Amino acid sequence: MTALIEVAGLAKHFPLPRRGFGPRGAVRAVDGVSFRVAPGEVLGLVGESGSGKSTVGRLALRLLDPTAGRVRFDGQDITTASLRALRPLRRSMQMVFQDPYASLNPRRSVGEAIGEVLRLHGIGTRSERRDRAGALLAKVGLSAADLGRMPREFSGGQRQRIAIARALAVEPRFLVADEPVSALDVSVQAGILALLRGLQAELSLAMLFISHDLSVVEVMADRVMVLYLGRVMEVGPTRTMFTAPRHPYTAGLLAAAPRLDRGAAPAVVLRDEIPSPADPPSGCVFRTRCPFALADCAATVPEPRTVGPDHQMACIRDDVTF
Amino acid sequence: MPAEPPSGPLLEVRNLRTGFRTRRGLLQAVDGVAFAIARAETVAIVGESGSGKSVTAMSILRLFGRTDRAAIEGAILLHGRDGGIRDLVTLPEPELRDVRGREIAVIFQDPSASLNPVFPIGEQIAEAIRRHRPQEAAHAARAAVELLRDVGIADPERRVAAYPHQLSGGMRQRVMIAIALACQPRLLIADEPTTALDVTIQAQIMRLLADLKAARGMGLLFITHDLALVGEIADRVVVMYAGQVVETGATDAVLAAPRHPYTRALLECRPERHYRDGAEDERLLRPIAGQPPRPTEVAAGCRFAPRCPLAEAACRAGPVDLHLLHGDRQSRCRRWDAMA
Numbered sequence: 001m002t003a004l005i006e007v008a009g010l011a012k013h014f015p016l017p018r019r020g021f022g023p024r025g026a027v028r029a030v031d032g033v034s035f036r037v038a039p040g041e042v043l044g045l046v047g048e049s050g051s052g053k054s055t056v057g058r059l060a061l062r063l064l065d066p067t068a069g070r071v072r073f074d075g076q077d078i079t080t081a082s083l084r085a086l087r088p089l090r091r092s093m094q095m096v097f098q099d100p101y102a103s104l105n106p107r108r109s110v111g112e113a114i115g116e117v118l119r120l121h122g123i124g125t126r127s128e129r130r131d132r133a134g135a136l137l138a139k140v141g142l143s144a145a146d147l148g149r150m151p152r153e154f155s156g157g158q159r160q161r162i163a164i165a166r167a168l169a170v171e172p173r174f175l176v177a178d179e180p181v182s183a184l185d186v187s188v189q190a191g192i193l194a195l196l197r198g199l200q201a202e203l204s205l206a207m208l209f210i211s212h213d214l215s216v217v218e219v220m221a222d223r224v225m226v227l228y229l230g231r232v233m234e235v236g237p238t239r240t241m242f243t244a245p246r247h248p249y250t251a252g253l254l255a256a257a258p259r260l261d262r263g264a265a266p267a268v269v270l271r272d273e274i275p276s277p278a279d280p281p282s283g284c285v286f287r288t289r290c291p292f293a294l295a296d297c298a299a300t301v302p303e304p305r306t307v308g309p310d311h312q313m314a315c316i317r318d319d320v321t322f
Numbered sequence: 323m324p325a326e327p328p329s330g331p332l333l334e335v336r337n338l339r340t341g342f343r344t345r346r347g348l349l350q351a352v353d354g355v356a357f358a359i360a361r362a363e364t365v366a367i368v369g370e371s372g373s374g375k376s377v378t379a380m381s382i383l384r385l386f387g388r389t390d391r392a393a394i395e396g397a398i399l400l401h402g403r404d405g406g407i408r409d410l411v412t413l414p415e416p417e418l419r420d421v422r423g424r425e426i427a428v429i430f431q432d433p434s435a436s437l438n439p440v441f442p443i444g445e446q447i448a449e450a451i452r453r454h455r456p457q458e459a460a461h462a463a464r465a466a467v468e469l470l471r472d473v474g475i476a477d478p479e480r481r482v483a484a485y486p487h488q489l490s491g492g493m494r495q496r497v498m499i500a501i502a503l504a505c506q507p508r509l510l511i512a513d514e515p516t517t518a519l520d521v522t523i524q525a526q527i528m529r530l531l532a533d534l535k536a537a538r539g540m541g542l543l544f545i546t547h548d549l550a551l552v553g554e555i556a557d558r559v560v561v562m563y564a565g566q567v568v569e570t571g572a573t574d575a576v577l578a579a580p581r582h583p584y585t586r587a588l589l590e591c592r593p594e595r596h597y598r599d600g601a602e603d604e605r606l607l608r609p610i611a612g613q614p615p616r617p618t619e620v621a622a623g624c625r626f627a628p629r630c631p632l633a634e635a636a637c638r639a640g641p642v643d644l645h646l647l648h649g650d651r652q653s654r655c656r657r658w659d660a661m662a
């Protein structure tokens with residue numbers, strides 16, 4: 001399938017403040033990440049805090065400039081495009097953030113917030129924009145009668161619906177959703193997820209869906225990519241990733257997630273914490289926490305290799321199963 | 323220290339009503355909550371945001387500030403090691419301070435708010451030891467190292483000198499647990515201790531709490547909004563809705579066959595995917611429609627009625643009491659037997 005978004009060898013190193021006279025260090029937030037998202041496909045992105053998920057999302061939209069690597073949108077290289085050349089593409093790529101409180105201006109009515117996005121992209125007359133904003137609110141489960149209300153009058157879940165309506169106002173083809181339900185109560189999360197999933201299918205949106213909650217990613221994603229210290233550990237179809245993971249880190253993440261139907265003891269218990277990305281381990285970055293690490297794991301960075309249909313992982317061992 | 327009898331009641335909360343005197347009148351955040359914790363038992367309180375979980379926990383030790391203008395009614399009976407019983411609702415402040423130090427300790431979701439940023443963590447643990455176990459003051463520094471080791475911090479001799487900002491969120495929560503353990507509490511109250519943490523660190527903290535509890539024979543009151551965590555740690559569960567207990571019982575029984583529509587809705591709103599061969603997977607996304615009532619606008623009848631799929635006219639007519647089903651299983655639903 002042709003990709004709408006194609007990312008190759010992406011890296012982002014944030015320089016650290018200089019200390020003394022030594023060489024200036026860097027936080028290797030993202031290192032050598034490649035992936036593709038097809039039109040109408042949802043790629044889930046998981047990993048512990050600090051693994052680089054948000055940075056990947058922002059790089060994919062070129063809200064950040066990469067240190068290395070390329071992002072192509074619909075065949076066009078957006079990493080080198082000028083801001084002017086980017087402008088028409090901006091409309092096709094939108095983002096929904098975790099915090100529905102911070103992403104809406106408290107002094108703007110909901111109608112103004114959505115109308116503003118349309119105006120920026122030169123869409124419609126004033127009254128057409130108003131009609132369109134009303135229709136969008138209805139689509140996300142609110143109503144045109146809410147157009148004049150202020151963000152503070154809405155609950156967290158309703159605000160996230162508004163943020164989704166605003167992101168979809170300009171009819172994007174690619175949406176990055178960065179922890180869109182993490183700040184919401186479990187009882188309302190499912191409603192937002194159902195809304196996103198429905199709109200995604202209806203509009204044939206390509207989506208990068210970021211979450212640290214595995215059960216949320218499992219229902220949303222067609223494929224899942226696992227990041228650790230800025231590197232891709234494993235990527236594959238959702239079912240494969242959840243029922244037959246091949247990378248020890250994926251298995252460890254799955255085992256750590258609380259679940260009601262816990263049966264046997266977990267196959268992999270993850271100890272300690274993610275090391276600093278300013279000083280990642282040599283070779284396989286996961287080796288300091290990996291229960292299966294061998295001496296060789298410190299020597300070379302494992303190359304991603306194909307282990308099944310549409311399924312790649314970066315581990316030198318193939319004698320461990322979970 | 324007298325040995326703890328292996329069983330029997332530790333804490334009994336009876337008809338707890340906690341309100342806040344606000345400018346717009348009394349806000350009844352907790353309205354008639356009752357439950358008991360036996361010695362060495364783990365009880366979980368679970369419910370949506372705003373259901374009154376934290377207010378219940380804070381009421382036990384009267385942790386409100388003066389500006390909260392809190393009014394606590396009911397009884398909170400603490401059974402002593404010697405068999406004596408004290409009511410924490412009426413206990414004079416100096417004696418309650420003693421309870422806070424020596425009998426009951428609390429950890430909260432955000433450890434940063436409870437740690438002092440300008441002192442090394444070892445110093446903060448040692449200070450807790452000196453305050454609560456003066457007889458061990460001379461060895462406090464060494465005991466602090468041991469406590470850090472107990473809570474799973476590697477290289478504790480070196481780590482005692484670290485400041486809170488030099489530690490990750492998970493480490494800070496371990497330090498908070500170490501401080502709580504410094505007084506050798508008989509009951510540990512943990513209010514969403516893992517909510518801000520990664521699942522991997524959450525799993526570590528959950529294991530730590532379970533191990534410490536077993537090793538020390540502590541009671542544990544574990545507050546969470548996640549039913550899966552309840553299943554992992556608690557012997558019994560108390561489900562709260564809009565300031566009231568709506569269901570309680572043994573964890574396994576409640577999770578396997580809820581007898582209140584709210585408990586069932588909480589179980590069902592967790593996303594689930596069922597894989598299908600040769601067909602579209604089934605994705606279950608079942609939110610709980612509507613919102614909980616604000617404490618200022620609770621209806622006269624069942625508080626869950628506006629969101630309840632089983633509601634009928636009689637549910638809205640008047641207050642619904644807790645029904646005793648069998649054993650210690652209770653449900654505040656008129657139609658609990660329609661749920662089997």
Ligand SMILES: Nc1ncnc2c1ncn2[C@@H]1O[C@H](COP(=O)(O)OP(=O)(O)OP(=O)(O)O)[C@@H](O)[C@H]1O
Pocket residue numbers: 014027028029047048049050051052053054055056212277
């Ligand atoms: N602007 C920045 N300057 C310096 N370092 C940064 C910057 N943005 C991110 N980082 C660092 O890059 C790493 C990856 O951060 P990122 O926010 O992408 O992680 P994440 O996987 O989204 O984590 P979380 O689950 O906590 O949101 C972290 O170590 C972070 O501290």
Ligand SMILES: Nc1ncnc2c1ncn2[C@@H]1O[C@H](COP(=O)(O)OP(=O)(O)OP(=O)(O)O)[C@@H](O)[C@H]1O
Pocket residue numbers: 342344349351369370371372373374375376377378390547617
């Ligand atoms: N100091 C206070 N003054 C006034 N109202 C308060 C105070 N503390 C809590 N409340 C109110 O009491 C109700 C119960 O709050 P509580 O903090 O116990 O909820 P919770 O179940 O712990 O929710 P969460 O899951 O969000 O922590 C809420 O409506 C809250 O706004």
Ligand code: SF4
Pocket residue numbers: 247248249284285286287288290291292293294297302314315316317
């Ligand atoms: S390469 Fe080695 S350290 Fe890395 S995941 Fe595989 S076994 Fe573990």
Ligand code: SF4
Pocket residue numbers: 582583584624625626627628630631632633634637642654655656657658
């Ligand atoms: S009493 Fe009625 S409204 Fe309340 S939970 Fe039971 S069935 Fe639903």
Ligand SMILES: [Mg+2]
Pocket residue numbers: 053054055
């Ligand atoms: Mg992030």
Ligand SMILES: [Mg+2]
Pocket residue numbers: 375376377513
């Ligand atoms: Mg709370």
